[in-house]
Amino acid sequence: MSVGSQRRFGLRWKIVTLFVGAMILNYLARSILSVAAPAILAEQSISSEQYGWITGAFQIGVMVQPLAGYFLDSAGLRMGFAVCVxxxxxxxxxxxxxxxxxxxxxxxxxxxxxxxxxxxxxxxxIAEWFPAKERGAAGGIYNIGASFGAVIAPPLVAWAVMVHSWRLAFVVAGLIGLIWAVIWYIHYNTPRRHRAITENELDYILAGQEERLVARAERPSFMTLAQRRELWGIALPRLLADPVWGMLSFWMPLYLARVRGFDLGQIALFAWLPFLAADLGCLFGPAVVAFLHRRGIHLIDARRWAFSLGALMMTGMAFVGLASNPYAAIALLCLGGFAHQTLSVTVITMASDLFARNEVATATGMAGAAGNLGVLVFSLMLGQMVDTVGYGPFFALLGVLDLVGAALLWILIRKPQ
Structure with missing residues (x-):
């Protein structure tokens, strides 16, 4: 294969495609509960407040991301991620x-x-396998798995209910995940150790990576990373942005059932559409960054502009509760999913632009903990108040939070020299 073909279709793209499978399973597993929530809450006599605590427990668990990242930086992706899956x-x-x-x-x-x-x-x-100019596209591709997993959940739950019950959906998703973990362990390794990589592709990857981001002799502690303004520059925007994903993933099916009057069949028919729009956002954000970067704008500034564009589009989310037509509300939810992934993929990818190879997973985990703290607080507030004030104020809040996040991204992140 020619050098040009290896750049376009090399092993690294096969590796990230394999990782897409993990993201699909990750978000499928977490989305099944929300799709089945109307049936589960009725069967188990669970209140909205209790459901808020159920979703909050998940967010508390995800907030341990810094430890998960530290584990992966220590154990490596091959064994460490296989165990996690x-x-x-x-x-x-x-x-x-x-x-x-x-x-x-x-x-x-x-x-x-x-x-x-x-x-x-x-x-x-993507920090290990991709040159800097390709990391945005690679991040967008693997994040497609997140929204695609949520796309699969509604039809899977509907099928499981018809065949047996909502419980079958959890069993099917878990079995597929165990199979994937074995496949990952067999096929993954680092670029330098992978048996299938060519010398040309390895040289291409290494030549496109920043020298300042090579693995440090000593991996910094959590406290050392927490003192860097770059960490807060990606963590605080995620704190404000991630509640949108929490609304779509955990509360949207209940909203459609209780406010818009949808039954399980209608939820299966429409609830996946915002996640399909989110898939497009995963590609749109990196495309905006690449467009600006090719025109001479610094990579960090290009990512900030893409985030800001997503934040402007997110203001449409504020009008979901005001839409008189349920299909107009779904259209606005789709805009929210598209806008969220446009900006979310952008800010997540910035971790690989700012942190060394053996600290990037830890830094991503710390920023992810902030994002999931935002989801936790939002979910608990919604669970406590939704039965009295409705969903409208929460949609309005989601429409403006990312504008604040964009401002913080411009203020806190400094362009590396």
Whole structure:
């Protein structure tokens, strides 16, 4: 194969495509509960407030992302991520055998701890396998798996209910995850150790990576990383941005059922559309960055402009509660999914621009903990207040938070020399 072909279709793209499978399974496992929530809450006599605590337990678990990232930086992606996927798959299957809101909350907390490894693993992968100019595209591709997993969840739950019950959906997702973990362990390795990589592709990858981001002799502690303004520059925008994904992933099916009057069939028909739009956002954000970067704009500035564009589009989310037509509300939710992934992929990818190879997973985990703290606070507030004030104020809040996040991104991140 020619050098040009290897640049376009090299092994690294096959590796990131394999990782897409993990992201699909990650978000499928976490989305099944929200799609099945109308049936589960009715069957188990779980209140909105208790459901808020169930979703909150998951977010508390995911907030352990810094430890997950540290584990991956220490153990490496091959063994470390295979273990994480196997654990979350087993916990997913456990959902089929639990009852009561407390039992669900306990399992969701454990699931969050294991699933929190996905984003740190993704950033470590693209930091190791991709030159700087391709990291945005690679990050966009693997994040497609996140929204695609949520796309699969509604039809999977509808099928499971028709064949057996919602419990079958958890078992199927868990079994597929265990199979994927074995495949990952067999096929993955670092570029320098992978048997299938060519010398030309390895040289191409290494030549396109920044010297300042080579692995440091000593990996910095959590406190050392926390003192860097670059960490806060990506963490605070994620704190403000991620509640949108929490709304779409955990609360949208309940919103459609209770406010818009959708039954399970209608939810299966429409609830995946915002996640399909989110898939397009995963590609749009990196495309904007590449367009600006090719025209001489610094890579960091190009990412900030892409985030800002996503934040402007997110203001449409504020009008979901005001839409009189349910299909107009779904269209606005689709805009929200598209805008969120446009900006989310952009800020997540910045970790691989700013942190060394053996600290990028830890830094991504710390920023992810901030994002999931935002989801936790938002979910608990929504669970406490939704039955009295409705969903409208929460949609309005989501429409403006990312504008603040964009301002913080411009203020806190400094362009590396």
């Amino acid at each position: 196997a654990v979350w798959s087993a916990i997913t299957m456990g959902h089929a055998f639990v009852s009561g809101w407390f039992g669900f909350a306990a399992l969701r907390g454990m699931l969050g701890i294991a699933e929190g490894s996905a984003q740190p693993a993704g950033q470590k992968l």
